[in-house]
Structures are given as C-alpha cells and as structure tokens.
Amino acid sequence: MDNIVDSLSSAYQEFIAAAAGVLEAKESSGGQKTPATDAALENFKQRWELFRVACDQAEEFVESVKQRIGSECLVDEATG
Secondary structure (H helix, E strand, O other), X not given: OHHHHHHHHHHXXXXXXXXXXXXXXXHHXXXXXXXXXXXXXXXXXXXXXXXXXXXXXXXXXXXXXXXXXXXXXXXXXXXX
C-alpha cells in the first residue's frame, strides 16, 4: 500500500510542477506561443496522464481491499 501512496504522491508532485512550468513559460514569453511554451504544455499533458494512471491504480487497489473486507465479513457472519 505504501508503494501505491508513494506513486500517487510522486505523480501529483510532478503534475503540479509541470503546471507551474506552463505558467512560468507563459509568463516568460509574455503570453506568446513559443517552443518553450509548447514544450511546457506537452510536459504538462504527459504528467496529467501519468497522474490519471496513478489515480486509477490507487482506485483499483481501494476497490480490491473493499471487496476483500466484504468477503471476510461474509465469512465471519457465516461461521458465526
């Protein structure tokens, strides 16, 4: 579980850094489209996708734990 949390946290931090990179590139260019702003936007898109993947993996883990807990509760009730 720690690995999933670490992965999600890392992906989030990289996503936020990429967002800041877009803002910095846009500010540096005076709001004009430049190769630097294009590169920053592409990096942002990549980090967004990686963050989404990390979120999906965390959600899958939570769902599997919920199912496991539900199954254990049913077994406990059945065995009394």
